[in-house]
Amino acid sequence: MSPRVSNTYKDEKRKKILEAAKQVFRRKGYDLASMDEIVAEVKMSKGGVYHYFSGKEDIFEAILRERAENFSFPFQEGTSIWKTILHVLSGIVEELKHTRESFAPVIFEYFMRSYRDSSRERILLDQYNQGLLVWMSAIEKGVSFGEFKPKLPIETIAKTIISFIDGIYCDALQLGHSHLDIDEQMKAIVFFLTSVLEVETV
Amino acid sequence: MSPRVSNTYKDEKRKKILEAAKQVFRRKGYDLASMDEIVAEVKMSKGGVYHYFSGKEDIFEAILRERAENFSFPFQEGTSIWKTILHVLSGIVEELKHTRESFAPVIFEYFMRSYRDSSRERILLDQYNQGLLVWMSAIEKGVSFGEFKPKLPIETIAKTIISFIDGIYCDALQLGHSHLDIDEQMKAIVFFLTSVLEVETV
Numbered sequence: 001m002s003p004r005v006s007n008t009y010k011d012e013k014r015k016k017i018l019e020a021a022k023q024v025f026r027r028k029g030y031d032l033a034s035m036d037e038i039v040a041e042v043k044m045s046k047g048g049v050y051h052y053f054s055g056k057e058d059i060f061e062a063i064l065r066e067r068a069e070n071f072s073f074p075f076q077e078g079t080s081i082w083k084t085i086l087h088v089l090s091g092i093v094e095e096l097k098h099t100r101e102s103f104a105p106v107i108f109e110y111f112m113r114s115y116r117d118s119s120r121e122r123i124l125l126d127q128y129n130q131g132l133l134v135w136m137s138a139i140e141k142g143v144s145f146g147e148f149k150p151k152l153p154i155e156t157i158a159k160t161i162i163s164f165i166d167g168i169y170c171d172a173l174q175l176g177h178s179h180l181d182i183d184e185q186m187k188a189i190v191f192f193l194t195s196v197l198e199v200e201t202v
Numbered sequence: 203m204s205p206r207v208s209n210t211y212k213d214e215k216r217k218k219i220l221e222a223a224k225q226v227f228r229r230k231g232y233d234l235a236s237m238d239e240i241v242a243e244v245k246m247s248k249g250g251v252y253h254y255f256s257g258k259e260d261i262f263e264a265i266l267r268e269r270a271e272n273f274s275f276p277f278q279e280g281t282s283i284w285k286t287i288l289h290v291l292s293g294i295v296e297e298l299k300h301t302r303e304s305f306a307p308v309i310f311e312y313f314m315r316s317y318r319d320s321s322r323e324r325i326l327l328d329q330y331n332q333g334l335l336v337w338m339s340a341i342e343k344g345v346s347f348g349e350f351k352p353k354l355p356i357e358t359i360a361k362t363i364i365s366f367i368d369g370i371y372c373d374a375l376q377l378g379h380s381h382l383d384i385d386e387q388m389k390a391i392v393f394f395l396t397s398v399l400e401v402e403t404v
Contacts (some may be wrong), residue, residue, distance in 0.1 A: 108314060109314060111376045112310060112311060112314055112375075112376070121377065121378070124376055125377055125381060128373070128377055128381065151393070152390055152393060153386065155383070156387060159383060159390075160366075160387050163366060163369035163372075163373050163382070164366050165369065166369040166372050167364075167365035167367065167369025167370070167371075168365045168369070169369075170365075170368050171364070171365055171368055173314075174314070174323075174326055175323065175326055175327055175330055176323070179330065180361065181357070181358060184354075184357075184358040184361070185358060185361055185362050188354055188362040188394075188398070191353070191354060191397070192393075192394040192398075195393070195394075195397040196393055
């Protein structure tokens with residue numbers, strides 16, 4: 001086998017394990033999920049799974065990394081940065097409406113412990129900073145294209161967006177999204193961004 | 203003993219139990235705290251404590267009710283509603299800076315399960331709605347005094363404030379407040395409120 005084929009094969013196996021693990025985590029939550037169950041779900045031998053991952057925590061961290069890497073803004077020529085931001089926000093709204101059925105509860109369960117577990121805290125901080133950079137560079141792009149004139153530091157605006165979204169996630173998870181008027185709240189964050197960025201809508 | 207003295211006595215005993223329980227919950231978290239430990243902390247007999255509360259959940263719910271009842275706006279004649287709101291927000295900022303040492307982690311731990319526990323969900327919903335009413339009536343008061351001209355529905359604005367604060371709580375708990383620039387983010391929420399309420403600052 002050429003290394004290339006071999007790598008594709010490995011990637012596919014890894015992906016298969018991650019997908020199966022996501023099912024198990026979604027079903028059982030983080031604490032109650034077991035490697036045995038993940039192995040059963042993926043339909044591989046135990047040794048096969050352990051060849052790729054050292055355990056549950058390792059698998060979970062790989063899922064988190066995959067999610068973080070997939071979070072980006074679909075910038076396109078001819079589409080304004082502002083429209084792209086609105087598009088990303090509406091995608092988040094759709095996810096928020098399915099918070100409880102999504103992967104979010106598992107992530108919250110995992111990180112709820114981070115204040116008593118410094119390795120989880122470090123992972124979360126990496127994730128937070130990665131998300132922060134994505135938001136900040138989107139805003140900076142808008143500034144350089146003359147679309148935005150931020151009235152507060154860009155970092156503050158980006159952190160505010162993240163906290164706001166985390167807050168709705170948290171409330172949606174704990175209360176159920178039907179009590180939250182997510183669409184209405186999203187209008188509020190759009191209102192905030194329109195004023196704080198002085199959006200030039202073309 | 204007159205009923206009056208008796209009630210004061212009972213109130214004091216109840217209060218003593220709640221204070222001791224808070225210490226235990228803060229130290230151990232919700233799941234790991236036990237009635238035995240609460241009994242030991244309060245220095246009463248087991249039967250004495252069970253005379254007032256049926257168990258850990260009952261005590262915890264009483265603590266939550268006490269907190270909800272204590273959340274109000276200190277309106278004063280001669281002080282604008284806007285100033286009162288700023289005062290309440292800066293109190294929240296101070297609390298946020300001590301999230302991990304505060305009671306917030308225990309509350310989050312308790313409610314993290316609410317999406318799989320309908321009785322906790324109901325309690326949380328009561329708390330959420332109570333907080334919502336307090337914020338809404340503060341904004342309505344500002345409107346009736348001619349201080350605010352809301353550009354979005356008052357309920358939406360109130361829900362947005364709550365989600366935003368919950369988000370910072372959540373992030374502060376999981377990440378540690380030092381990564382968040384809480385003061386800066388609070389400026390962002392004040393910016394949001396100033397524009398969405400069209401605050402008339404006198």
